Amino acid sequence: MTAAGPALLAVDSLRVSIGELRILDGVSFRVAAGEILGLVGASGSGKSTTALSIMRLLPPGASMAGSMSLLGRSLTMMSETEIESVRGREVGMVFQEPMTALNPLMRIGDQVAETVKLHRGRVTAGEARALAREALDLVGLQGEAGSLDRYPHELSGGQRQRVAIAMAVVLSPPLLIADEPTTALDAGAQAQVLELLRELVRRRNMGLIFVSHDLAVISQLTDRIAVMQKGAMVEQFATAELLTAAHHPYTESLIAAATLDRKRSSGPPADAAVVLDARDIVREYPGRRRSFRQQPAPLRAVDGVSLTVHAGETVGLVGESGSGKSSLLRTLLALNQPQRGEVRLLGEGFSDARGTVLRRLRRSIQVVLQDPYGSFDPRWRVERLIAEPYYSMEARPSGAELKNNVASALEAVGLSPADAQRYPSEFSGGQRQRIAIARALILKPAVIAFDEAVSALDVLVRAQILDLLADLAQRLKLAYLFVSHDLGVVRSIADRVYVMQQGRIVEHGPTMRVFDSPQHPYTQSLLAAAPRLTPPSVRC
Amino acid sequence: MSKPAAGRIALGIGLGICIAFIGLALLATVWTPYDPGALAIADRLQPPGVHHWFGTDQLGRDVLSMIMAGAKNTVGVAFLSAVIGLVLGVPLGLTAAAEGGTLDEMIMRGNDLVFAFPSLLLAILITAVFGPGAVNAIIAIGIFNIPVFARVVRGGARSLWTRDYTLAARVAGKQNFRISFEHILPNLVGLLIVQGTIQFSLGVIAEAGLSYVGLGAQPPTPSWGRMLNEAQSLTALDPLLAVFPGVAVLLLVLGLNLVGDGLRARGVR
Numbered sequence: 001m002t003a004a005g006p007a008l009l010a011v012d013s014l015r016v017s018i019g020e021l022r023i024l025d026g027v028s029f030r031v032a033a034g035e036i037l038g039l040v041g042a043s044g045s046g047k048s049t050t051a052l053s054i055m056r057l058l059p060p061g062a063s064m065a066g067s068m069s070l071l072g073r074s075l076t077m078m079s080e081t082e083i084e085s086v087r088g089r090e091v092g093m094v095f096q097e098p099m100t101a102l103n104p105l106m107r108i109g110d111q112v113a114e115t116v117k118l119h120r121g122r123v124t125a126g127e128a129r130a131l132a133r134e135a136l137d138l139v140g141l142q143g144e145a146g147s148l149d150r151y152p153h154e155l156s157g158g159q160r161q162r163v164a165i166a167m168a169v170v171l172s173p174p175l176l177i178a179d180e181p182t183t184a185l186d187a188g189a190q191a192q193v194l195e196l197l198r199e200l201v202r203r204r205n206m207g208l209i210f211v212s213h214d215l216a217v218i219s220q221l222t223d224r225i226a227v228m229q230k231g232a233m234v235e236q237f238a239t240a241e242l243l244t245a246a247h248h249p250y251t252e253s254l255i256a257a258a259t260l261d262r263k264r265s266s267g268p269p270a271d272a273a274v275v276l277d278a279r280d281i282v283r284e285y286p287g288r289r290r291s292f293r294q295q296p297a298p299l300r301a302v303d304g305v306s307l308t309v310h311a312g313e314t315v316g317l318v319g320e321s322g323s324g325k326s327s328l329l330r331t332l333l334a335l336n337q338p339q340r341g342e343v344r345l346l347g348e349g350f351s352d353a354r355g356t357v358l359r360r361l362r363r364s365i366q367v368v369l370q371d372p373y374g375s376f377d378p379r380w381r382v383e384r385l386i387a388e389p390y391y392s393m394e395a396r397p398s399g400a401e402l403k404n405n406v407a408s409a410l411e412a413v414g415l416s417p418a419d420a421q422r423y424p425s426e427f428s429g430g431q432r433q434r435i436a437i438a439r440a441l442i443l444k445p446a447v448i449a450f451d452e453a454v455s456a457l458d459v460l461v462r463a464q465i466l467d468l469l470a471d472l473a474q475r476l477k478l479a480y481l482f483v484s485h486d487l488g489v490v491r492s493i494a495d496r497v498y499v500m501q502q503g504r505i506v507e508h509g510p511t512m513r514v515f516d517s518p519q520h521p522y523t524q525s526l527l528a529a530a531p532r533l534t535p536p537s538v539r540c
Numbered sequence: 541m542s543k544p545a546a547g548r549i550a551l552g553i554g555l556g557i558c559i560a561f562i563g564l565a566l567l568a569t570v571w572t573p574y575d576p577g578a579l580a581i582a583d584r585l586q587p588p589g590v591h592h593w594f595g596t597d598q599l600g601r602d603v604l605s606m607i608m609a610g611a612k613n614t615v616g617v618a619f620l621s622a623v624i625g626l627v628l629g630v631p632l633g634l635t636a637a638a639e640g641g642t643l644d645e646m647i648m649r650g651n652d653l654v655f656a657f658p659s660l661l662l663a664i665l666i667t668a669v670f671g672p673g674a675v676n677a678i679i680a681i682g683i684f685n686i687p688v689f690a691r692v693v694r695g696g697a698r699s700l701w702t703r704d705y706t707l708a709a710r711v712a713g714k715q716n717f718r719i720s721f722e723h724i725l726p727n728l729v730g731l732l733i734v735q736g737t738i739q740f741s742l743g744v745i746a747e748a749g750l751s752y753v754g755l756g757a758q759p760p761t762p763s764w765g766r767m768l769n770e771a772q773s774l775t776a777l778d779p780l781l782a783v784f785p786g787v788a789v790l791l792l793v794l795g796l797n798l799v800g801d802g803l804r805a806r807g808v809r
Contacts, residue, residue: 335707362711367708367711369708371704374704374705375703375704376708377705379726379727388709388712389711390712391712391714392712439708
C-alpha cells in the first residue's frame with residue numbers, strides 16, 4: 001500500500017525564512033492516503049517547521065514560498081478563514097507534550113466535543129458528545145479510563161496522548177500530523193501509541209506524517225522516510241530500504257547513532273576489586289496520611305536491593321519511571337540514609353559515614369545528572385562549576401594548579417581550556433553534558449554514577465557522548481553505574497546490567513545474557529516494548 | 541507601542557520619581573529652604589508663591605521644607621523597616637526551605653501568627669510600651685516585613701532546591717547552609733529586589749498611617765502623615781495643605797510600584 005495512490009498532500013520546494021534566517025530551503029515531498037511518512041532529522045533540522053507550515057501555523061514574521069496542496073486545493077493560496085476550516089477538519093495534529101495540549105480544567109469529553117462544535121456549526125451538544133465518545137472508543141479509551149467526565153490529570157501520559165489523538169481524528173481528517181508524539185512517553189506507552197496510530201491509518205485510510213528524531217521509532221511505523229538536515233530534504237526512500245540500500249552520509253550517521261553498537265570491547269579483569277557494594281538496601285518514604293489517628297504506612301521505594309560495581313566495570317541499572325532507580329541512586333551516593341542495609345565504598349562504610357570520613361569517601365564517587373540545563377548554577381562560570389567537587393578535599397588546589405586541573409578536565413571531555421571562563425548558558429545540551437562529565441572527573445574518582453545522563457540528548461549527540469564515556473572508562477580505568485530507562489543505551493555501554501521493578505532487582509547478569517535471553521517476564525516486556533532499528537517484518 | 545517598550549518607559553518614570561524623592565530626602569539632611577520647624581505666625585496660611593513655593597501652614601511653617609524633611613523621615617523609616625524584614629526574613633526562609641520538616645513547619649506557623657496580627661494593633665502595643673517615635677515605627681513595620689520576605693524566599697528556594705545543581709553540590713559534600721548561601725541566595729537576588737521595592741512602598745504607606753494617628757515620628761520632626769492629620773481640620777480653609785503631603789505619598793508609592801513591576805516584567809534575576 002505504499003506511495004502508489006494519488007498524492008493526498010503535495011509539498012513542492014517549500015521555503016521558510018524568519019527575517020534573514022532561512023529555516024527551510026526547498027523541501028518537497030508527497031503523502032498518499034493510507035501512507036505513513038516519517039520525517040526524521042536532528043534537532044534544528046526543520047522537521048517541526050515543515051509540520052507547522054502545512055497547517056500555516058508559523059510564528060509571526062515568518063515568510064513562506066513554494067506550493068502546498070491538499071486534495072488538489074492549494075494551501076498556500078488560502079485565506080486565513082479558509083485555512084482555519086482546514087485545521088482540525090482536514091488536517092489533524094498531535095504534539096509532543098500531551099499535558100500542555102490539553103486544558104487541565106476541562107473534562108476530556110468536553111475537549112473532544114469542543115473540536116466538533118468549532119468545525120461543525122450546527123451540531124447539538126448530544127451529537128458532539130456522541131462523536132467524542134466514538135473518537136475516544138476509537139483510540140482505545142473505553143470504560144473507566146475513557147469516561148467523558150475525567151480530567152487530564154487523572155490519566156497517565158499514554159492515555160493523555162490518546163485523548164490528544166482523539167481530538168485530532170474526531171472529524172476524520174484525511175491527513176494527520178504527529179510531531180514527536182511518543183518522545184515524552186516511556187517505552188511501554190510508546191509502543192501502544194505507535195500501534196494505535198498504525199491501526200488508525202489502516203482503518204481510516206488516513207495519511208500520516210510522523211515527525212521524530214528517533215530513527216528506531218520511525219523504522220517501526222512508517223512506509224517511507226524523508227531525512228532532513230539544516231532545513232533541506234537530504235533524501236527520501238522506502239522504509240524497507242533503510243538497512244539494505246546505501247544512503248546519504250548524513251542518513252548513515254543517523255542510522256549508526258540509532259543502532260548504538262557496543263562501545264566497549266572488553267569488560268574489567270575477572271579479579272577486579274569491588275569498589276561499590278550495596279547490601280540489602282531498603283529506602284522508605286513517609287506515606288500520605290489518610291486519617292488523623294492512623295499512622296500512614298510508609299512507601300517503600302527501594303525494597304532490599306543488593307548491587308556491586310567492580311573497578312573498571314560499567315554496570316547498567318534499567319527500569320521504567322517510578323521503579324525506584326532514582327531513590328536507589330541517591331542512597332548509593334549517601335545523599336539519603338537507607339532504613340536498612342549498608343553501602344560500602346572502597347571497602348569502607350559509606351552510608352553510615354560522618355564528618356571527615358564521609359568527605360574523604362565522597363571524593364571517590366561522583367555523579368552526572370540528567371538535565372543538562374538544571375545541572376549548573378547559572379551564575380557560576382564553568383571553571384568554578386568544575387572545581388566545585390574540590391570542596392571535599394582538605395588541601396584544595398588554587399591559583400595556577402586549579403586552572404591547570406580544570407583545563408585538563410575540559411580537554412579530557414573534548415572542550416577547550418578557554419571555555420573555563422564562560423557561563424553554562426553559552427553551551428549546547430551536549431556540551432553541557434561534557435562539562436558535567438568534566439566536573440565528575442576532576443577528583444579522579446573510582447566510580448561515576450550517571451542518572452539518565454544521555455536521555456535528554458539528540459541521537460547524534462548521544463552517540464558522541466557514549467563514545468567519549470567508553471573512551472574515558474578505558475583510559476582512566478573508571479567504573480560506571482549507568483542508570484537509564486533506555487535499553488539501547490545500556491546495551492551499548494554496560495558490562496553487567498540490573499533490571500529494577502517496583503523497588504526490587506528482578507534480574508541481573510552480563511548485559512548480553514540479559515538482553516539476548518531475558519528470564520524475568522518484566523525484562524522480556526521491557527525489551528519487547530523498546531523500539532529497535534529493524535524494518536517491521538509483519539506489515540501489510 | 542509594543543509591550544516591552546511601554547514597560548521600559550514605566551520603569552524609567554518609576555526610577556525617576558524614586559531618585560527624585562531620595563535626592564530630596566538626602567538634600568533635606570543638609571539644607572531646606574526654611575527651617576521646617578520654625579514658626580512664623582505672621583506668615584501663616586500663605587498660598588503658594590515666590591517665597592514659599594508650596595505656601596505655609598497654619599503656624600507659618602514652609603510646606604516645601606516640611607515635605608522635604610518629611611521625605612527624609614518617611615524614606616528612612618520605610619527603607620530601614622524593609623532592611624529589617626530582609627535581614628531577618630531571608631535567613632528564616634532559607635532555613636525553612638533547606639531543612640524542611642519540623643523546623644520548616646515551626647518557622648512558617650510563626651510567620652502565619654505575625655501575618656494574622658493586625659499591624660496597627662502591634663504598633664499601638666509597641667508605642668504603648670516604648671513610647672511613640674520613628675525608631676518604634678521602624679520596628680513595628682519591620683516586624684511585619686519579616687514573614688513576607690521569609691515566605692517569598694522559602695517559595696523561591698524550594699523551587700531552586702529541586703534543581704540538579706543543588707544535588708551536585710551535596711555530592712561535593714557541601715552542607716545545606718553553605719548551599720543556601722552559595723547557590724540559592726544569589727539566584728534569588730532578583731526576586732528580593734522586586735519584593736524589596738514592594739515592601740518599601742508598603743512601608744511608606746504604613747509610616748504615613750502611623751504618623752497620621754500619632755504613633756510615628758513625634759513633633760517637631762515633620763512627617764507626611766501628621767501634615768495630613770493637621771490639614772484635615774483646615775480643608776475648608778486651605779485645601780492645598782492636604783494636597784501636597786497626599787500627592788507626595790501617592791507619587792513615591794507609585795514610583796516604587798512602577799520600579800517593582802518594571803523589574804519583574806524584565807525578569808530580573
